[in-house]
Amino acid sequence: MKEKLKPYILLTPVFIVLFSLVSVGMIVCILQSIGYFPIIGLNEITLDYYKEILSDSSFIKSLLFSLSTCAISSIISVIGGVAIAYMLIRDNKYSKIRKSLIRIPVIIPHIVVVLLIFTVFSQSGVLSRFLYSLGVIKNISDFPILTMDKNGLGIVLVYIYKGIPFIALMTFNILKNFSEKLELVAMNLGASKSQAFFNILLPLSMPTIISSFIIIFAFSFTSFEVPYLIGPTTPKALPVEAYIRYASNDLGQRPYAMVINVILSGISFILLVIYNKLFGKIYKYKL
Structure with a gap:
């Protein structure tokens, strides 16, 4: 019993520090979002800031902009990642080499990718200059x-x-555990390769695919550096909008920033709950 409790006892100090920091930050954020900010003379609890933000057209545009960019990128990532994972499963000869190459984009920081995209795809970037040189x-x-x-x-x-690459690696790890006999049995019963994939392999890996979709959607939805560096000035992504209001010299904008942060946290929490429920269903498809 002592050996089992030892890891938890050793982690307790770190857990207390992290939990305290996160808890204090969340409490301050919630209090300021409901109008309690004594430093600037706000002492009354009110939901007016939520009403103003939710009725603000710029907030609605920012919310729709964040949701649309995250949804489009996540859907395309799922389609491309599943296709790559299936190709890796089909071709065992070079799967290890290709899998190693896929890992490279995963470990590259987002800010480096932002600089890469800007260097290549901006109007003064490499691609535009190349097309200009070709006429x-x-x-x-x-x-x-x-x-x-x-x-x-x-x-x-x-x-x-x-x-x-992230979706490809996640899907590959689940697809490789499925026996090839499943596909062979389906083909012996008259199914084509595409039918075997869409009717057998894809449904079995769907919990992993959906959970991976939620992960990348939630991360991109709350990401700050990407839309801040390469996004438009209007409409702004929600994290950027919250940062600008928070960093404003006018401290009266602080409650509005906290309202946006609370909304972001609330949506992320909902996605986390959905992810936990789906994660529990993965084992039902485990062979």
């Missing part, structure tokens, strides 16, 4: 705006670059 475009300004644009294409490109 495809008459002027560099003719190259489409792919970074810092109002549609968030640059943000989507960054998330796709990071998301596809």
Whole structure:
């Protein structure tokens, strides 16, 4: 019993420190979001800040912008990652080499990917200059705006670059545990390779795929550095909007920033609950 409790006892000091920091931060955030900020003379509890934020058109645009860029990038990442994972399963000869290559984008920090996307896809980037040298475009300004644009294409490109390898690795790890006999049995019964994949392998790996989708969606939804560096000035992503309000010289903007943070945390918590429920179902499909 002592040996079993020893790891938990050793981790207790670290847990207490981390829990205290997180708890204090959450309490301060919630209190300021409901109007309790004595430093600037706000002592009354009110929900007016929530009402103002939720009725603010700029907040709605920022929310829709964040949701759309995260949803599009996550869906494309899932499709591309599952396809790559299936190809790795089908070709065992070079699967280890390809799997090692896929790991590289996963370990690269997001800020490095942002610089890479900006260097390649901006109007003054490598691709536009290459097309200009070939005569495809008459002027560099003719190259489409792919970074810092109002549609968030640059943000989507960054998330796709990071998301596809992550989904591929997660799906590969679950697909490789499935016996090849499942596909062979299906083909012996008259199914094609595509039918065996969509009707057998894909449903079995669906809990892992959905949970991976939630992970990358939640991460990109709360990501700050990517939309801050390569996103448009308007509409802003929610984390960027919260940061600008928080860093404002006007301390009266602080409660609004905290409201946005609470909303971000609430959506992330909902995604976490959904993930935990799906994670428990993965074992039902484990062979």
